[in-house]
Amino acid sequence: MLQSPPAEPGAPEAEIDTPALVLDLDAFEANLDHMAALLAPTGTKLRAHAKTHKSPVIAHLQMARGAVGQCVQKVAEAEILAWGGVPDILVSNEVVGARKLARLASLARITRIAVCADDPAQIVAIEAAAAAAGVRLSVLVEIDTGAGRCGVAPGPDAVALAQQIAASRHLRFGGLQAYHGSAQHKRTPAERGSLIAGAAEGARRTVEQLRQQGLECPIVGGGGTGTFLFEATSGVYTEIQAGSYAFMDADYARNLDEAGQPVATFRHALFVLATVMSAPQPGVAVLDAGHKAVAVDSGLPTVWQRPDLRYAGASDEHGKLDVGSETTVPKLGEKLRLVPGHCDPTVDRYDWYVGVRGGRVECLWPVAARGAMA
Amino acid sequence: MLQSPPAEPGAPEAEIDTPALVLDLDAFEANLDHMAALLAPTGTKLRAHAKTHKSPVIAHLQMARGAVGQCVQKVAEAEILAWGGVPDILVSNEVVGARKLARLASLARITRIAVCADDPAQIVAIEAAAAAAGVRLSVLVEIDTGAGRCGVAPGPDAVALAQQIAASRHLRFGGLQAYHGSAQHKRTPAERGSLIAGAAEGARRTVEQLRQQGLECPIVGGGGTGTFLFEATSGVYTEIQAGSYAFMDADYARNLDEAGQPVATFRHALFVLATVMSAPQPGVAVLDAGHKAVAVDSGLPTVWQRPDLRYAGASDEHGKLDVGSETTVPKLGEKLRLVPGHCDPTVDRYDWYVGVRGGRVECLWPVAARGAMA
Numbered sequence A, B: 001m002l003q004s005p006p007a008e009p010g011a012p013e014a015e016i017d018t019p020a021l022v023l024d025l026d027a028f029e030a031n032l033d034h035m036a037a038l039l040a041p042t043g044t045k046l047r048a049h050a051k052t053h054k055s056p057v058i059a060h061l062q063m064a065r066g067a068v069g070q071c072v073q074k075v076a077e078a079e080i081l082a083w084g085g086v087p088d089i090l091v092s093n094e095v096v097g098a099r100k101l102a103r104l105a106s107l108a109r110i111t112r113i114a115v116c117a118d119d120p121a122q123i124v125a126i127e128a129a130a131a132a133a134g135v136r137l138s139v140l141v142e143i144d145t146g147a148g149r150c151g152v153a154p155g156p157d158a159v160a161l162a163q164q165i166a167a168s169r170h171l172r173f174g175g176l177q178a179y180h181g182s183a184q185h186k187r188t189p190a191e192r193g194s195l196i197a198g199a200a201e202g203a204r205r206t207v208e209q210l211r212q213q214g215l216e217c218p219i220v221g222g223g224g225t226g227t228f229l230f231e232a233t234s235g236v237y238t239e240i241q242a243g244s245y246a247f248m249d250a251d252y253a254r255n256l257d258e259a260g261q262p263v264a265t266f267r268h269a270l271f272v273l274a275t276v277m278s279a280p281q282p283g284v285a286v287l288d289a290g291h292k293a294v295a296v297d298s299g300l301p302t303v304w305q306r307p308d309l310r311y312a313g314a315s316d317e318h319g320k321l322d323v324g325s326e327t328t329v330p331k332l333g334e335k336l337r338l339v340p341g342h343c344d345p346t347v348d349r350y351d352w353y354v355g356v357r358g359g360r361v362e363c364l365w366p367v368a369a370r371g372a373m374a
Helices: A025-042 A057-064 A075-083 A098-107 A118-131 A158-168 A189-212 A230-233 A344-345 B025-042 B056-064 B075-083 B098-107 B121-131 B156-166 B189-212 B229-234 B342-346
Strands: A020-026 A043-047 A069-071 A088-094 A112-117 A138-143 A173-177 A221-224 A270-278 A284-287 A309-314 A319-323 A335-339 A350-359 A360-366 B019-025 B045-049 B071-072 B088-092 B114-117 B137-142 B170-177 B217-222 B270-278 B284-287 B309-314 B319-323 B335-339 B354-358 B360-366
Touching: A020 A025, A025 A043, A025 A057, A025 A230, A025 A350, A043 A057, A043 A088, A057 A069, A057 A075, A057 A360, A069 A075, A075 A088, A075 A098, A088 A138, A088 A221, A088 B270, A098 A112, A098 A118, A112 A118, A118 A138, A118 A158, A118 A173, A138 A158, A158 A173, A158 A189, A173 A189, A189 A221, A189 A230, A221 B319, A270 A344, A270 B088, B019 B025, B025 B045, B025 B056, B025 B229, B025 B354, B045 B056, B045 B088, B056 B071, B056 B075, B056 B360, B071 B075, B075 B088, B075 B098, B088 B137, B088 B217, B098 B114, B098 B121, B114 B121, B121 B137, B121 B156, B121 B170, B137 B156, B156 B170, B156 B189, B170 B189, B189 B217, B270 B342
Parallel strands: A020 A350, A043 A069, A069 A088, A088 A112, A112 A138, A138 A173, A173 A221, B019 B354, B045 B071, B071 B088, B088 B114, B114 B137, B137 B170, B170 B217
Antiparallel strands: A020 A270, A270 A284, A270 A335, A284 A319, A309 A319, A350 A360, B019 B270, B270 B284, B270 B335, B284 B319, B309 B319, B354 B360
16 A cells, blocks of 8 residues: 655644655756756757656656656656656666567557667567557667667667668657666766767767668667766767756765866755654664665765764664764754665655655655556 | 556466566465474564565464564554554554654554653653553563664663653553664674674563562563574573564575574575566676665675576666576576565565465465555
8 A cells, every 4th residue: 555645735844754755846946947957058858767756747847847758767657657647758778578568559549658679579579569559659779888788789780770670560760779877976077978978979870870771860868967968968969868867866966076076066855854763872863764765775875964963874674873973962853854875766665755845845746656667 | 556466366477577576485384384383492482573574464374373473663564464454563663753653552442562662751752642542552662782773771771661661551561672683694603692692681681670670571572584593592582573584585595504504494485576678789688677676785686596697786777687608698588586685675665475386376465564664
């Protein structure tokens, strides 16, 4: 069953039941505006990644500020967005299995939908699903940008797949998927820039070779929160797929700018609100938020605006605080905001966003695609 | 919204949609039986920890094999068990906040419920909640067994809290909570035994001092999958709170026995079933199960019965396999079982257990307390 919302609109933040996923609406809206302003002069479009937020509400807010659509990683996420009225969705990932492909194809009746492929057998399977559903699906070829995960090598291998797609009766060649995941968290702009230059070069070469075969790329997509300005100014990418920019996690905040300072492009908007549930001995304070409440795969959370406190260790349901000095020991029942180390899997642990502004709950939005992994 | 079940009863395992949480029913039942057999000669009772399984179905199966009740960590988990007919529940943790305590107290109308405390102010708050609900609640004092998390020091501090509980009109002194969390994963039996000897010594001393004050301990609880035989044979613990024994994760399987071999007391019963969703280049195979599908806080998952394959890295929706030799590269669409590094937070990512036996789906059980963090 779903969990009940941890507060009602109008309640003060201090009354939100914990652990809760709290969205600072001012910071969140500023992030959406800022991304739109940064991309406008580059001519690239934003197709924001819903793997971060998993919410049709947030998708619509992004599109109201100019995003052309949404990316997702899973068919189950695409379903939630399509059922929530999102009109243009790219599954920026491979989809394998007849059951999943049948679900994907059926969505083409209610939304614009595209999917990626990196194998001839997959294209045959997508064609079969589209034919069975009586729809035409847009398929992008994913190229390996250097991250060594999904995607064929840029150049002839990618061209061959594009030709197979273009020759399939129920498919349409949608362009190239050229996301470089591991570049996002390289700490220096030189490292990030160099990796994206390589990714863009592979994409450019492939676009050229496709053109020589008479195939145009409606989309060349990629770019995350760590690198998107490199892709946006590369001259080859047409769509940016950033997601975390809307929320900003502690790990992205460790990326550095040209001056060697933490990148401050976007504000922390997403928090896990936690309560001090035990403070039994001097110097010990324990929060009610551990592994089940906050993802630690990209580092432990930080304590918001409390440089004297350090989240020192998580167990399943507990977070232990290192208390810097006895004068600042948080009290039993005190609530603290944590900045998650990694937003995407943290959001996925909750059923509700609690939107706050000016210290009060303004709205509740469901994390509608929570757990949508299939 | 909830995710739909990934298969129907009767389907072959190969048709389960992925990622899915698969329970090998033979191994699972053997684990329940084995725990009952191990504890029987010690005279200690099992109060299995539902933080692992989050399922009233599994709670009832454990109790049918002799468990006297269940532990939970959160009020929201207690609610799910109580609503599912579990008759005896201990919240083996502190509960802070009037809203949570009111919910806890209301459960006393339908089940036997107890909770822990480690602070005089908490006891006052629990008394107020019990009085408002018109119920009597059992409260255990948590002692710090050496892990330095929740709990007061053994001895006089604990005795003072017990006396405060016993003197509270709507409370009843329930005993001692003396769980040592960090001992569970110490690799050698000597380390585990030594830590639990210390925990047991603190508990024994406190029990003695309580007795001198005329207070008996109905429960002295503690012991997890890594250490429970030490607690069970200590002569002071009355209840064992193991949870992971039912499933066994990859991390517990790294504990060693007296002979320096991996402890093989229980079988791996819980798996994440995943599909090879991309194999675009020689030596590359990518699964559809990453951070959102399997917890990595206690190490990466292992690939079940495939020593030639190594789960080398997780991103949010992808798991990259290291492929040992070209002859064994798994094929696109092939399904593999992963043994999670850590069961508890992995289970919490799913809405359904898919119970399999003899290669077929036998049952679907909801992870009813999925996300029950409050």
